[in-house]
Amino acid sequence: MKQFGRIAAVGAAVVVVALFFGWWQVDGPGAEQTLGKRSLPLTQMDFSLTDQDGKDVGPQTLLGQPSLIFFGFTYCPDVCPTTLSDISLWLEELGAEAKDLNAVFISVDPERDTVEVMADYISYFDPRIQGWTGTDAQLAVAVKGFRATYEKVMQTDGDYTMNHTSGVFVFDDVGDFVTTIDYHEPREFALPKIRRAL
Known part of the structure; x- marks a missing residue:
């Protein structure tokens, strides 16, 4: 029984160290602070898009509430x-x-x-999720502010797909960038990041 207790204690210590190291590298003092890689605050962005109800929306629409922002496309086979x-x-x-x-x-x-x-696509998910779209020019302005990327990739059959930033951008209620939730990030890491913005 003592042996099991020691193994459990060592295992718990390893998990704690791994979590601390991950926080240090992603959100803590060890996070990369290279200019241009972090999203601008929403208050420094100036873009205009259209939501699923046909209303004009932009960064000002989001201010006053914490926000999760994700870039993707409806023909996306898996990530989106x-x-x-x-x-x-x-x-x-x-x-x-x-x-x-x-x-x-x-x-x-x-x-x-x-x-x-x-409007049709987002209806398959939580009803609180909004869907925004716009012209190529409008999208380019929005993506620049978020420091996101996207690229049209032609396929051999003449069709195309889109490569794009896959993380979820997290902002607080005053529009400051808080962090990014990576694609497939475990729930036990994602939820605390969201709570930081709340």
């Missing part, structure tokens, strides 16, 4: 539906804590993702 499902689960788990939380999916494929397409 997986991330939107994750966001839906986070919102559910946060419960009343998330009542004032914005969750926005911004399309990087304006050619196919019209307002109507976005």
